[in-house]
Amino acid sequence: MKTLHVTVPNHEYDILIGKNILNQAAEYVKNVSNPAKIMIVTDENVNRFYGERLINSLEQIADVKTVVLPAGETTKSLDFLKQLYDAAFDFGMTRADLMVALGGGVVGDLAGFCASTLFRGVDVIQIPTTLLAQVDSSVGGKTAIDVPQGKNLVGTFYQPKQVIIDTETLKTLPGKEFASGLAEVIKYGAIWDKALFSRLEEAEGKDALLENIADIVFTCCDIKRQVVEKDEHDTGLRMILNFGHTAGHIVEKAYHYTGYTHGQAVAFGMIVASRLGEKMGRTALGTAERVLKLIKKNGLPTAIDIEEQQLMGAALDKKATGSSISVILLKEIGKCEIYKMPVTEFADRCKEIWK
Numbered sequence: 125m126k127t128l129h130v131t132v133p134n135h136e137y138d139i140l141i142g143k144n145i146l147n148q149a150a151e152y153v154k155n156v157s158n159p160a161k162i163m164i165v166t167d168e169n170v171n172r173f174y175g176e177r178l179i180n181s182l183e184q185i186a187d188v189k190t191v192v193l194p195a196g197e198t199t200k201s202l203d204f205l206k207q208l209y210d211a212a213f214d215f216g217m218t219r220a221d222l223m224v225a226l227g228g229g230v231v232g233d234l235a236g237f238c239a240s241t242l243f244r245g246v247d248v249i250q251i252p253t254t255l256l257a258q259v260d261s262s263v264g265g266k267t268a269i270d271v272p273q274g275k276n277l278v279g280t281f282y283q284p285k286q287v288i289i290d291t292e293t294l295k296t297l298p299g300k301e302f303a304s305g306l307a308e309v310i311k312y313g314a315i316w317d318k319a320l321f322s323r324l325e326e327a328e329g330k331d332a333l334l335e336n337i338a339d340i341v342f343t344c345c346d347i348k349r350q351v352v353e354k355d356e357h358d359t360g361l362r363m364i365l366n367f368g369h370t371a372g373h374i375v376e377k378a379y380h381y382t383g384y385t386h387g388q389a390v391a392f393g394m395i396v397a398s399r400l401g402e403k404m405g406r407t408a409l410g411t412a413e414r415v416l417k418l419i420k421k422n423g424l425p426t427a428i429d430i431e432e433q434q435l436m437g438a439a440l441d442k443k444a445t446g447s448s449i450s451v452i453l454l455k456e457i458g459k460c461e462i463y464k465m466p467v468t469e470f471a472d473r474c475k476e477i478w479k
């Protein structure tokens with residue numbers, strides 16, 4: 125097992141990365157928390173594969189209740205948030221108790237948000253089971269729900285008490301979801317780590333990647349750790365983790381959070397942002413082609429239809445202030461910049477390069 129340690133002001137925690145470590149969850153949990161009650165939040169698919177194993181382990185140290193939610197992005201909503209609060213009150217949780225998010229980014233963001241507000245904050249431990257959640261969403265403390273007005277528009281910063289990553293859980297992940305997680309891995313390569321990007325270019329298919337997946341997960345978590353430690357609250361450097369997300373979030377909302385997964389939308393968003401940078405003379409020529417090729421190779425979308433007026437949705441992006449938006453542009457593979465432009469210019473330029 126490998127460990128990373130995240131240190132932010134007033135809080136620190138470990139990210140544990142290993143194979144088949146889910147069965148020993150209780151041993152890790154008791155090192156950081158001593159709850160009388162533990163509420164596990166998961167979804168129906170993850171519960172089928174891993175619920176019993178986690179319950180068996182955690183029952184050794186506390187009373188356990190499991191809340192099983194429908195799978196899918198539309199669960200990351202106010203309705204299901206309310207369901208979690210109700211379940212926590214029914215269970216008789218107190219501020220000294222613990223919530224555990226077992227699943228992908230949907231469960232992690234929703235349970236994280238609930239934990240951050242319940243009694244003004246109960247501890248939460250993230251046990252991510254998708255590639256996307258293992259390389260990105262379980263680390264760094266962003267929690268959120270989606271609303272009809274836009275993606276992640278209601279949320280908090282709330283760091284987990286611990287992150288337990290069992291990479292063996294990826295063996296049951298459907299191919300489409302594995303590819304969605306790769307979109308965020310491609311993001312880390314594109315903005316920060318050209319060796320990681322080249323490694324993905326050279327990889328021969330999913331099985332080859334799976335063989336070394338713990339190493340890839342570690343690399344991504346370590347990049348995220350470095351960024352979050354420098355800017356926990358997303359006021360500067362952390363914005364680079366949003367490469368591809370301005371257009372990506374517009375796509376997710378336009379398709380009512382059901383047409384494309386987050387990873388698929390971000391993949392296409394990275395093509396848009398790379399083309400934008402090239403058009404503006406800020407991104408080395410040929411970069412957009414490399415990004416597109418890698419996205420295509422992994423079965424992620426390279427074209428998505430959108431109505432022009434939806435592009436103004438960037439005005440509600442959290443990187444927008446007043447009438448301007450900070451977009452993340454690549455300088456070249458492995459290097460990026462935060463570039464401020466009027467939202468109207470972003471929308472106009474996107475019209476030209478979207479297809």
Ligand SMILES: NC(=O)c1ccc[n+]([C@@H]2O[C@H](COP(=O)([O-])OP(=O)(O)OC[C@H]3O[C@@H](n4cnc5c(N)ncnc54)[C@H](O)[C@@H]3O)[C@@H](O)[C@H]2O)c1
Pocket residue numbers: 167168169170173195196197200227228229230231233253254255256257260261262263264265266267276293294295296297298301304305385386387
């Ligand atoms: N907080 C952050 O920093 C952050 C970062 C990136 C993404 N996100 C958010 O994460 C969400 C997307 O997360 P996601 O891609 O994990 O989607 P998800 O949580 O919807 O999971 C994808 C699917 O995989 C299934 N699944 C999960 N683990 C499985 C396993 N091991 N075996 C079989 N099936 C499994 C789920 O049931 C679901 O159907 C989005 O809402 C996005 O906004 C948040």
Ligand SMILES: O=C(O)C(=O)C[C@@H](O)[C@H](O)[C@H](O)COP(=O)(O)O
Pocket residue numbers: 260264266268275276308358362363365366369442
């Ligand atoms: O951790 C971050 O910071 C990120 O931006 C990671 C993104 O991959 C993630 O999708 C995040 O939820 C986006 O946040 P938002 O602030 O743009 O809603």
Ligand SMILES: [Zn+2]
Pocket residue numbers: 260308369386390
């Ligand atoms: Zn993302």
